[in-house]
Amino acid sequence: MRLRLFLSFVLLLGFTLSARAQNWPAFRGQNASGIAEGKPTPVKWDAEKNVNIAWKVEIPGLAHSSPVVWEDKVFVTTAVSSDPKSVFRSGLYGDVDSAEDVSKHSWRVYCFDKKTGKILWQQVAYEGVPRTKRHIKSTFANPTPATDGKYLVAFFGSEGLYCYDLKGKLKWKQDLGVLDAGWFFDPDYQWGMASSPIIYKNLVIVQCDIQKDSFIAAYDLKSGKQVWKTSREEIPSWGTPTVVEGKTRAELVTNATKAVRAYDPLTGKELWKLVGNPEVTATTPVAANDLIYICNSYRPNQPIYAIKQGVASGDISLKDGKNSNDFVAWSVQRGGSYMPTPLVYGDYLYVCANHGVLTAWNAKTGERVWQNRLADKGGAFSASPVAADGKIYLSSEDGEVQVVRAGAKYELLSTNPMGEVMMATPAISDGMIFIRGQHHLFAVAENAGAKETAAKQP
Secondary structure (H helix, E strand, O other): OHHHHHHHHHHHHHHHHHHHOOOEOOOOOHHHOOEOOOOOOOOOOEOOOOEEEEEEEEOOOEOOOOOEEEOOEEEEEEEEEOOOOOOOOOOOOOOOOEOOOOOOEEEEEEEEEOOOOOEEEEEEEEEEOOOOOOEOOOOOOOOOOEEOOOEEEEEOHHHOEEEEEOOOOEEEEEOOOOOOOEOOOOOOOEOOOOOOOEEEOOEEEEEEOOOOOOEEEEEEOOOOOEEEEEEOOOOOOOOOOEEEEOOOOEEEEEOOOOOEEEEOOOOOOEEEEEOOOOOOOOOOOEEEOOEEEEEOOEOOEOOEEEEEOOOOOEEOOOOOOOOOOOOEEEEEOOOOOOOOOOEEEOOEEEEEOOOOEEEEEEOOOOOEEEEEEOOOOOOOOOOOOEEEOOEEEEEOOOOEEEEEEOOOOOOEEEEEEOOOOOOOOOEEEOOEEEEEOOOEEEEEEEEEEOOEEEOOOO
């Protein structure tokens, strides 16, 4: 009897600890919402002076993938070139050039202890010469990994899809072929993949919009076997899909050039589409208020669409210059974002432009509430905004994190130097903010003193 009670207590304690852990399991957290509520988060820190930095760890290679968090573990990916001169070029510019680094690379997955930054394990997923080139602002490790607490999935584009358990053991891998995503006007310019994998129920889903034979596909999470694959009449795009679980059904929503599309996530059957996007799309759909928000910004238009959840079917495109219909609650043709995925937090939709202008919209009506430049000196923003504790965090390529109070008026709370370029979107868990810079992964926390480690070469 005592043994039974003891075992029951242990199970209950384990469940309670697990329930208390604030996980950030994929790109922009749960369902790409970008929100982690329930714990106070820092307002001010300084990575250069080690103020409120719990730890930082040096990560070799180049990567724009974001960290993900499950309970006491933080996961990141990277691609390490054998060419010591391998770099990417940040900033606001419009070059279409591919990087010339075609040296041998090592694609890696790292697992760190959430509290200390200690390396728990590292694995080399693939080694070899890249099968395509990348954009000069890109890397060979752009997609963010995803986890359900039992498995971790890492996607390296043409170098494959990999699944590990959380102790680092490889469970399966899939070669998806050469995935050539680049400039659609001239295929000689190769830019690389960026869409991140997502996990839904027992499926790993990847969106692969490429120069030829684009597709979206689902693989069994336990075995890696293909469950379904749906062809897409698309040119290259770089956004991550989102599963929106509404009141009546689940919709797998994708953002791309020729159309925004939704599918049944269990079968891959197309449910609806909306035409009207610009030529380049890179943002991820987000859902709130029974609406699905799509933002884009590239010549000639900058649309924002708010699509009603669970009711659309067929072609729901807007006609005759209208900004709404039976399935689109509201829309505007100027105001969308190019790289940063928008954020819905409270009553507002926050959209950050690449040049650092932040706009708040009434999320239900589409009315513009305020607009403000984040920094007087300007700057470039590729990372997506995230939010917690009534605050919005915006990471710039120039090495600063702006903290803005969420609400009906613009209020800049702090500007926090990180000391290096930032392209990846931060993760938030249990009051800690995990920020990936060009060279380091930082853990930001109140009243913390920095501990620095380095990821060892395998």
